[in-house]
Amino acid sequence: MKQTAVIFIEKATPSTITQFHDVLSTHVISVQEKWSFELKTFRSSVKNIPSDDTRVMYSLTLTHRDNQTVTIKKHSAIVTGHHVTEQLTSNGCSTGFPESFDNIITSKLSNIWTQRQSIKGDFGSSYKTSDLVVRAANVFSSSGFKGLLLELEGDESSEMDFDTKVETIQSLLDEISSREFKLSKDRMKDTEPNFLCDLAYQYVKVLD
Amino acid sequence: MVQRLSLFSAIDDDSFELLISTISTLSGRPPVIFANFSHVAIPDPTYDIEKVNVKNQLVEQTRIRIMQDIPFEKIKANEYSYRICSTLTKDDLPIERDYLKLLITNSSMDSRPSSLSIWDIPSAGKDRKVCMQSMTESVISDTGGSESSINAFLKELGYVPDYQFVQIGTKFYMESGLVFQVYKIWNVNDSEESTNLITKGGFLIEAYVNVAKITDIEAVNQGTKQLLNLKRELREYIDLVVPDRKCMDPRIGHLNDF
Numbered sequence: 001m002k003q004t005a006v007i008f009i010e011k012a013t014p015s016t017i018t019q020f021h022d023v024l025s026t027h028v029i030s031v032q033e034k035w036s037f038e039l040k041t042f043r044s045s046v047k048n049i050p051s052d053d054t055r056v057m058y059s060l061t062l063t064h065r066d067n068q069t070v071t072i073k074k075h076s077a078i079v080t081g082h083h084v085t086e087q088l089t090s091n092g093c094s095t096g097f098p099e100s101f102d103n104i105i106t107s108k109l110s111n112i113w114t115q116r117q118s119i120k121g122d123f124g125s126s127y128k129t130s131d132l133v134v135r136a137a138n139v140f141s142s143s144g145f146k147g148l149l150l151e152l153e154g155d156e157s158s159e160m161d162f163d164t165k166v167e168t169i170q171s172l173l174d175e176i177s178s179r180e181f182k183l184s185k186d187r188m189k190d191t192e193p194n195f196l197c198d199l200a201y202q203y204v205k206v207l208d
Numbered sequence: 209m210v211q212r213l214s215l216f217s218a219i220d221d222d223s224f225e226l227l228i229s230t231i232s233t234l235s236g237r238p239p240v241i242f243a244n245f246s247h248v249a250i251p252d253p254t255y256d257i258e259k260v261n262v263k264n265q266l267v268e269q270t271r272i273r274i275m276q277d278i279p280f281e282k283i284k285a286n287e288y289s290y291r292i293c294s295t296l297t298k299d300d301l302p303i304e305r306d307y308l309k310l311l312i313t314n315s316s317m318d319s320r321p322s323s324l325s326i327w328d329i330p331s332a333g334k335d336r337k338v339c340m341q342s343m344t345e346s347v348i349s350d351t352g353g354s355e356s357s358i359n360a361f362l363k364e365l366g367y368v369p370d371y372q373f374v375q376i377g378t379k380f381y382m383e384s385g386l387v388f389q390v391y392k393i394w395n396v397n398d399s400e401e402s403t404n405l406i407t408k409g410g411f412l413i414e415a416y417v418n419v420a421k422i423t424d425i426e427a428v429n430q431g432t433k434q435l436l437n438l439k440r441e442l443r444e445y446i447d448l449v450v451p452d453r454k455c456m457d458p459r460i461g462h463l464n465d466f
Binding site for chain 2: 044045046047048049057068070071072073074075076077078079080081082083084085087088090091092093094095096097098099100101103104107108109110111112113114188189192194196197198201
């Protein structure tokens with residue numbers, strides 16, 4: 001199973017991404033496709049929600065993961081996508097024209113869920129190094145620039161421990177004097193890794 | 209938003225064979241057997257949900273429908289052809305109860321994709337020639353988290369289970385997206401561990417066309433024409449009609465309106 005980590009540097013400037021690119025460049029094997037993400041935060045508008053319940057729900061859409069959307073609320077997550085399997089359409093379970101789930105929340109479920117915030121990283125860069133795929137993007141919200149986000153994806157073929165690989169990236173960040181950052185390698189459930197849900201969880205952890 | 213155009217009818221058990229051969233001849237297509245499981249959830253009745261959203265738009269509370277196909281290996285039968293449909297006349301389903309129970313409560317390890325859809329009440333209007341119902345849909349490919357199941361997620365979303373049912377039947381894919389299906393419906397009662405056949409003694413007939421975009425008037429007209437053609441061809445054999453739209457109202461709390 002591929003491992004991932006997400007790093008968010010809040011004390012960055014829009015040009016930190018160029019500095020990061022420069023220090024990373026000696027490790028880069030190839031430059032890969034551009035990518036974008038969008039993290040939406042929803043808040044429950046139900047008044048009498050039990051006090052032990054969380055009011056917040058997140059949905060993350062990643063263009064580099066087939067445009068799939070992960071929606072997370074508390075300990076549960078679902079992955080929704082644009083791909084319809086033959087089984088579903090041929091059985092009449094699906095019409096074959098699915099929409100992303102956050103669209104449904106903002107339209108049909110807006111009596112229960114209100115969108116609060118949208119954090120976006122558009123047109124980020126991806127670099128392949130010998131043992132990682134590093135994706136970097138400047139993050140914006142409606143109020144402006146928020147920081148720099150890095151998504152690290154471990155390469156299965158490389159034998160080096162994932163934690164060590166993450167540390168090398170951390171030391172690179174040190175070089176460009178970005179010592180303060182939030183890092184998440186957490187899983188939603190330790191015993192049961194789920195690539196996409198865990199990745200989305202890491203985004204939520206660092207960006208929230 | 210997808211628009212579904214449909215017409216409905218019903219036949220008794222004895223007419224099934226003849227209907228299948230009629231439609232086969234008419235369409236030149238083979239009959240295909242299908243089986244689906246549907247789970248319908250409603251907003252938690254204990255929640256105090258406003259009728260309007262923050263933009264002060266009226267948003268009705270509607271049911272959410274989760275649908276998944278049932279693979280044939282889960283159906284206990286000697287042969288897998290449309291003929292098994294006429295042998296299923298009892299309350300018991302030829303499917304293991306445990307399997308159905310696990311469909312929406314199991315974790316992601318062995319889950320298969322499901323569709324999640326929200327439907328509107330069919331369009332009003334006296335001279336509707338076909339039933340027009342719009343819906344939005346999303347495909348759930350996986351679930352995750354420490355409480356990983358569709359059911360757990362729906363609960364977090366603010367939805368609780370309402371009812372579940374299984375459809376087993378035969379369908380024909382006719383020209384240009386027209387689907388003709390003949391099926392029976394079993395209500396799956398989770399608390400009493402029982403199933404009961406709602407369509408006892410007969411089959412429900414549904415002919416439909418899906419139009420990808422509600423605004424695609426040309427496709428809507430084309431689909432309507434196809435359905436009316438079919439209706440005309442089957443005239444004096446089965447009467448395809450537009451059902452009462454209130455029967456297909458997925459909104460909550462409107463039963464007293466009628």
